[in-house]
Amino acid sequence: MNPEPPEEHGERGTPVGRRVFLGTLALGALGVVAAPPLQRGLENVLGAAAGKDPTGLTGLLPNGGGFRYYSVASSVPHRGETDYRLTVDGLVDRPATYTLADLRALPQTRMVKDVQCVTGWRVPDTPFEGVRLSVLLDAAGVRAKAGALRFTCFDGTYTESLTLDQARRADVLVALRMQDKDLGHDHGGPVRLYVAPMYFYKSAKWLSGITVTEKVRPGYWEDRGYDVDAWVGRSNGRDDEPTS
Numbered sequence: 146m147n148p149e150p151p152e153e154h155g156e157r158g159t160p161v162g163r164r165v166f167l168g169t170l171a172l173g174a175l176g177v178v179a180a181p182p183l184q185r186g187l188e189n190v191l192g193a194a195a196g197k198d199p200t201g202l203t204g205l206l207p208n209g210g211g212f213r214y215y216s217v218a219s220s221v222p223h224r225g226e227t228d229y230r231l232t233v234d235g236l237v238d239r240p241a242t243y244t245l246a247d248l249r250a251l252p253q254t255r256m257v258k259d260v261q262c263v264t265g266w267r268v269p270d271t272p273f274e275g276v277r278l279s280v281l282l283d284a285a286g287v288r289a290k291a292g293a294l295r296f297t298c299f300d301g302t303y304t305e306s307l308t309l310d311q312a313r314r315a316d317v318l319v320a321l322r323m324q325d326k327d328l329g330h331d332h333g334g335p336v337r338l339y340v341a342p343m344y345f346y347k348s349a350k351w352l353s354g355i356t357v358t359e360k361v362r363p364g365y366w367e368d369r370g371y372d373v374d375a376w377v378g379r380s381n382g383r384d385d386e387p388t389s
């Protein structure tokens with residue numbers, strides 16, 4: 146439904162009027178069905194579950210450097226240098242387990258883009274750094290019948306998904322650093338997924354497992370009404386789009 150945009154926001158040239166018009170159309174078609182679950186989802190239930198924002202309204206205010214803390218799990222264990230592991234398995238020739246040192250030893254890619262949560266808050270020009278997911282996939286040797294990836298997290302609850310084509314984009318990272326610091330626990334450290342062209346719910350925190358599968362299995366929020374293909378500005382009935 147949402148064709149894949151070019152990696153560098155090539156659709157930026159679309160006239161604003163047309164984008165707004167298309168967004169209005171999308172809302173018109175989907176609004177009745179999609180709005181109630183969306184409003185009960187990230188904007189209310191999740192804020193309350195996180196214990197930080199029972200109203201969901203403070204998401205519109207700048208706080209904590211513009212980021213809001215999100216977790217669907219009430220408590221998340223800490224993992225670090227000695228006990229962090231990332232497994233890559235499923236439809237691959239060479240399943241692997243990575244320590245933090247293993248991940249740091251691979252080529253690192255840094256990029257600076259806007260972070261955009263589907264509920265409306267945005268943090269402009271945020272540096273992320275880590276290993277391209279495609280590097281781990283190449284190392285694992287993805288089998289011919291594979292079509293998708295499932296991500297699991299050591300919070301024990303959250304899941305995410307990407308198609309194989311999406312996962313191989315150059316702007317999808319297994320991130321070790323954010324804002325030029327090692328990823329802290331609250332932001333999903335020591336390792337989170339970073340899917341630059343999509344709404345931030347795709348960027349699973351506390352990443353612990355990557356399983357190559359045949360087909361997409363929708364993730365946590367996608368089971369609750371959000372789009373699986375979460376392109377910023379082209380999904381979830383939103384018509385806004387980052388300017389950088």
Ligand SMILES: Nc1nc2c(c(=O)[nH]1)N[C@H]1C(S)=C(S)[C@@H](COP(=O)(O)O)O[C@H]1N2
Pocket residue numbers: 187212213214215216217218262263298300303331332333345346347348349350351
């Ligand atoms: N494991 C896990 N990852 C997650 C989430 C979560 O609840 N659990 N929330 C998602 C959502 S909706 C957003 S906006 C971002 C928030 O990241 P932050 O807490 O670093 O701001 O994480 C995404 N990844």
Ligand SMILES: [Mo]
Pocket residue numbers: 187215262263264345346
């Ligand atoms: Mo979000």
